[in-house]
Structures are given as C-alpha cells and as structure tokens.
Amino acid sequence: MLIDEAARVGTQTVPSHIPPELVVPYDMLRVSGPMDDPFTVMRSFKEKARIFYTPVHFSNPTGAWVLTRAEDIRAALQNPGLFSSKGVSGFSRLLGESWDMIPLELDPPAHTKFRALLNPLFAPNKIAKMQDGVRESCIALIEALKAKPDCEFMQDFGRPFPVLIFLQLMGLPAEDFDKVLEWEELLLQGKTMEARIGAAAAIRDYLRDLAQARREHPVDDLISFAVQAKVDGEMLTDDEILGICYLLFVGGLDTVASSLGFYFKYLAEHPEQQRLLRDNNALIPDAVEELLRVHSVVMVSRFLTADAEFGGVAMKKGDCIAIYMTFASYDAEEIEQPETVDFARVPNRHVAFSFGPHRCIGSHLARRELVIAIEEWVNRVPHFEVKPGADVRMHGGVVFGVDSLPLTWNGQG
Numbered sequence: 271m272l273i274d275e276a277a278r279v280g281t282q283t284v285p286s287h288i289p290p291e292l293v294v295p296y297d298m299l300r301v302s303g304p305m306d307d308p309f310t311v312m313r314s315f316k317e318k319a320r321i322f323y324t325p326v327h328f329s330n331p332t333g334a335w336v337l338t339r340a341e342d343i344r345a346a347l348q349n350p351g352l353f354s355s356k357g358v359s360g361f362s363r364l365l366g367e368s369w370d371m372i373p374l375e376l377d378p379p380a381h382t383k384f385r386a387l388l389n390p391l392f393a394p395n396k397i398a399k400m401q402d403g404v405r406e407s408c409i410a411l412i413e414a415l416k417a418k419p420d421c422e423f424m425q426d427f428g429r430p431f432p433v434l435i436f437l438q439l440m441g442l443p444a445e446d447f448d449k450v451l452e453w454e455e456l457l458l459q460g461k462t463m464e465a466r467i468g469a470a471a472a473i474r475d476y477l478r479d480l481a482q483a484r485r486e487h488p489v490d491d492l493i494s495f496a497v498q499a500k501v502d503g504e505m506l507t508d509d510e511i512l513g514i515c516y517l518l519f520v521g522g523l524d525t526v527a528s529s530l531g532f533y534f535k536y537l538a539e540h541p542e543q544q545r546l547l548r549d550n551n552a553l554i555p556d557a558v559e560e561l562l563r564v565h566s567v568v569m570v571s572r573f574l575t576a577d578a579e580f581g582g583v584a585m586k587k588g589d590c591i592a593i594y595m596t597f598a599s600y601d602a603e604e605i606e607q608p609e610t611v612d613f614a615r616v617p618n619r620h621v622a623f624s625f626g627p628h629r630c631i632g633s634h635l636a637r638r639e640l641v642i643a644i645e646e647w648v649n650r651v652p653h654f655e656v657k658p659g660a661d662v663r664m665h666g667g668v669v670f671g672v673d674s675l676p677l678t679w680n681g682q683g
C-alpha cells in the first residue's frame with residue numbers, strides 16, 4: 271500500500287536473530303533492473319533462498335522476511351492466528367490516527383464478522399448487476415480516445431476506468447470523478463510524502479462527510495448500507511465505516527489500474543496473442559486468469575504473533591513477513607512451465623487475489639473489469655502496439671504498476 275519514505279533510507283538495523291547469510295541487501299520496494307520490469311527482477315530473487323530477509327520494508331522499520339515458495343505463502347496466508355494482519359497498511363498511521371482498514375487489518379474473529387457483513391455486496395449476482403455500467407464506462411473511455419492514432423494508456427484508460435467503476439460501486443456522483451482520480455494518483459504516486467499525506471487526509475474527510483450525509487439521508491448505495499449496518503447487534507462506529515470505505519478506495523483502484531497496465535503492455539508486445547483474443551473473444555476470461563498469474567501485482571504483509579519455526583527458519587514474535595504474490599504465481603512446484611504465458615492454462619492456481627480468509631473480496635468485480643476492458647479494446651481499437659521509441663515506465667512496491675504506456679494503433683489494421 272503506501273510506501274513510507276522513512277522505511278527506505280537504509281539506516282535500519284536488522285534484528286540480531288536474523289542469520290546474516292539470509293539478509294538480501296536490496297530495497298525490495300524499489301525493485302528495478304533489467305528493462306525495469308519489476309516482475310523480472312523479483313523472479314531473480316527466488317534463487318537466493320527459500321525464505322530470506324529484506325532490510326527495507328514499508329510496514330516495518332527493521333525489514334521483513336520474504337517468502338518465495340507457494341507452499342509457504344499459502345500456509346502463512348491460511349494461518350491468521352500466527353500471521354496477523356493487524357497494522358499492515360500504515361494508512362491511518364500516516365495521518366497520526368489509529369483506525370483499521372476493514373476487513374484487511376482485522377484478524378478472526380472480528381475479521382470473520384465484517385467479512386460476513388460485506389460478502390453479499392460483492393457476490394457474483396450483485397456484481398453481475400453492475401456489468402452494464404462497467405461496460406458503458408469502458409466504451410465511453412475507448413470511444414473518446416480511439417479517434418486519435420495513439421494514447422497514453424494509463425492516463426487515458428488504465429487509471430480513469432477503475433475510478434468510474436468505484437463511483438458506481440459506492441454510489442458517488444459522476445461529478446466527483448476528477449477529484450477522486452486526482453486524490454488516488456497523489457496518494458499512491460505523489461512525488462513527496464506531503465503530497466501523499468495531503469491526499470490521504472482529503473480522502474478521509476471526503477469519506478467522513480459522505481458517511482454523515484448518508485446517515486441523515488440514506489439512499490441505495492454502499493455507504494448508506496455501511497451507516498445502517500450492525501455487527502454483533504451494534505451499529506458500526508465512524509472509524510469502522512471510514513475503514514471500510516477507505517479500503518475500497520485504495521484496494522479497488524490501484525490494483526485494477528496496475529493490472530490493466532501490465533496486461534495491455536503484454537498484449538501490445540505480443541501481436542499473436544492479441545490477435546488470438548481479437549479473433550476469439552471467448553478466450554478472454556481464461557486469458558485474464560493467466561495474465562493475473564503472470565502479473566500478480568500485490569504484495570501483502572503479516573506480523574508474527576509468536577516465536578515460530580517456519581519454512582526452516584527461526585522467526586520471532588513481532589517479525590514482519592512480506593508476501594509477494596508473484597513468487598507463488600511463478601512457483602514451478604505448483605505451476606508447470608511458469609515462464610510460459612499460456613492463455614489456455616488449466617488449472618490455473620495463481621494467488622493474485624491472495625488466499626485464506628483475506629482473499630480479495632473484489633475479485634468478481636475485478637475480473638469483470640479486466641475481461642470487459644480487453645473485450646472492448648480488441649473489438650473497438652485496431653491492432654495496438656507500444657509507440658516506437660516510447661518510454662514505458664514501471665515500478666515495484668506494494669502494488670507493482672505501470673507509470674506510462676504509450677500505445678499506437680497507427681501501424682496495422
């Protein structure tokens with residue numbers, strides 16, 4: 271999620287119980303290297319050790335253990351009693367506050383109760399009802415850009431598309447689009463910590479005001495649902511409502527935008543795969559599963575609640591664990607020929623949406639957005655490729671992303 275600059279300065283001391291040979295002195299949040307593709311760089315770390323220790327990690331000033339095997343990753347994600355999610359995001363800390371992102375920063379049993387409350391809002395039948403709105407937003411953006419011979423994909427489509435869907439999901443007015451997009455960009459990509467904190471505060475105030483307005487005049491939307499909901503017979507507190515809405519803001523925007531960036535970069539660079547999807551739209555849902563696997567953009571953290579021997583390593587209570595989903599999605603123990611991108615791969619055991627109790631609640635919505643985006647692009651825009659000589663910029667971090675992706679469809683028909 272948010273990268274705290276203080277965690278990057280490299281002055282941290284690795285705790286004394288970490289064996290020096292397991293320390294990989296590399297800023298995992300700034301993964302850059304060959305072609306600056308963060309996935310390529312991350313995969314090169316797999317050879318270091320089954321589990322190694324990075325001295326730089328955003329949610330812990332003394333670093334984190336990094337798990338590289340799918341088996342270990344699933345075991346940790348499945349065991350919230352030992353691997354706690356409390357305090358992993360750092361968003362409220364950034365504002366000098368202490369509310370949790372809900373349900374992300376809760377452990378069972380509280381997590382289970384909030385998940386049960388929210389699950390029906392994201393169930394497949396609910397999301398199916400959003401399908402027409404998702405497609406309309408997608409088509410509107412594409413029709414606005416396709417008259418030109420090229421575009422900057424992230425700016426013209428990748429970032430605005432999920433914001434339009436977020437407004438629909440939350441029941442927010444379309445005129446709030448510009449400010450929500452600006453806050454989202456500043457919060458996650460802002461050049462200075464001040465800019466990020468400013469955006470974090472603006473989003474908090476906006477969501478708090480909205481909750482108050484819906485409390486006074488409830489309508490049929492997600493925030494009205496939250497202000498009227500009860501857990502254990504009690505109305506939710508202001509902080510709980512904020513924690514839910516804030517999480518949907520950060521959880522549903524950057525992840526989809528980043529995924530779209532990597533998928534469209536891949537399709538632009540692989541004309542034969544793009545043609546396959548153009549000629550047969552029915553392949554797109556399976557292609558999206560494979561693109562989710564090869565571009566599992568999210569890294570999550572956990573804190574150990576007790577001393578434990580895990581994966582052959584002695585860990586201590588309070589140690590932080592960094593779980594890059596991309597390691598599991600490329601593990602040859604589970605995935606046959608993980609380096610091959612196979613749109614017909616079945617079964618496809620990726621963990622792009624995590625695993626265990628915190629598995630992404632928005633996965634049905636995300637899949638719809640990703641499938642519809644590819645369908646409408648290949649059906650409306652001629653063959654597209656990366657603009658010759660253009661600078662494609664990507665970044666690593668908590669959500670791997672694409673900063674700029676200039677595309678052109680000037681070449682072939």
Ligand code: HEM
Nearest residue numbers: 373374521522525526529568570623624628630631632636
């Ligand atoms: C391609 C897009 C997406 C990816 C790759 C993704 C990935 C993830 C991952 C890896 C987690 C697990 C975090 C953890 O284990 O600590 C997660 C949780 C979550 N995601 Fe997503 N997500 C995506 C889209 C969305 C969307 C569209 C929404 C909602 C609008 C959403 C809402 C959430 C929420 C609320 C959680 C917390 C669930 C819990 O803690 O029980 N996500 N997501």
